[in-house]
Amino acid sequence: MNVQSFNGVVTRIDDFPTGVNPNDDGCYKLFSVNGGNGQIVNFVVEPTTYFVEHTMINVGDRVTGFYDGNAPAVMIYPPQYRALVIAKESTNYFVTVDHFNRQLMSQNHDLQLMIGPQTVVVLENGQRFTGSLANRDLIVLYGPTTRSIPAQTTPYQVVVMC
Numbered sequence: 001m002n003v004q005s006f007n008g009v010v011t012r013i014d015d016f017p018t019g020v021n022p023n024d025d026g027c028y029k030l031f032s033v034n035g036g037n038g039q040i041v042n043f044v045v046e047p048t049t050y051f052v053e054h055t056m057i058n059v060g061d062r063v064t065g066f067y068d069g070n071a072p073a074v075m076i077y078p079p080q081y082r083a084l085v086i087a088k089e090s091t092n093y094f095v096t097v098d099h100f101n102r103q104l105m106s107q108n109h110d111l112q113l114m115i116g117p118q119t120v121v122v123l124e125n126g127q128r129f130t131g132s133l134a135n136r137d138l139i140v141l142y143g144p145t146t147r148s149i150p151a152q153t154t155p156y157q158v159v160v161m162c
Contacts, residue, residue: 001137003084003097003107004069006043008035010061016044031057031083033065040078041065045086050124050139050159052087052095062089066097084161085139093141093156102134109150113140116154129160137161 012032018024029045043065057063067081074080087095098106104113113133115121121129124139139159145151 001099002069003066003099003137004081005064005066005097006033006035006039006041006081007064007089008033008039008041008062010057010059010063011040013057013059030080031063031065031086032078033063042078042080043067043083043086044080045083049083050085050161052085052139052141052159053090055088057086057088063087064089064095093143096140096142097138097161098140099137100133100135104133105150111140111142111145112150112152113138113142113158114152114154115158119155120157121160122157123160123162129158131160133158133160 010031011034014030015026016028016030018028027047031043031045033041033043064087065083066085067083071082085097096106096111100106100113123129139161140155141157142153142155145153
């Protein structure tokens with residue numbers, strides 16, 4: 001997966017009718033995010049979109065939306081992407097979503113994970129994950145990193161995207 005991200009302030013949250021199933025009414029949302037300098041992105045938020053820490057998002061919150069850069073996208077302005085993960089900005093941790101190889105290095109080689117005894121490793125549903133983290137798409141919550149290239153960190157939490 002080619003995970004891309006966009007960061008900004010949520011300016012609108014609207015229902016997003018799919019027109020497919022009447023029972024879907026209210027289940028899909030459209031988040032308008034203003035990144036400043038005239039940059040706006042609309043994120044389609046589905047029932048399967050993962051919200052870091054299961055945080056409720058409101059208009060005015062600063063968020064980062066993560067999406068698959070290889071997925072087909074409607075050619076409209078502002079661009080509209082299907083949100084895989086939404087993270088509300090926090091002063092307690094950073095969030096990255098990426099594919100990590102067998103050395104637990106991110107796809108862009110910017111971050112390497114050093115899993116420690118205090119690292120919580122779970123599935124998206126909150127249950128403990130006991131398999132290998134190698135060669136997987138991961139949501140990583142982390143704090144301090146080394147100043148090396150790549151930066152290394154012992155994450156607080158790793159969420160495995162199965």
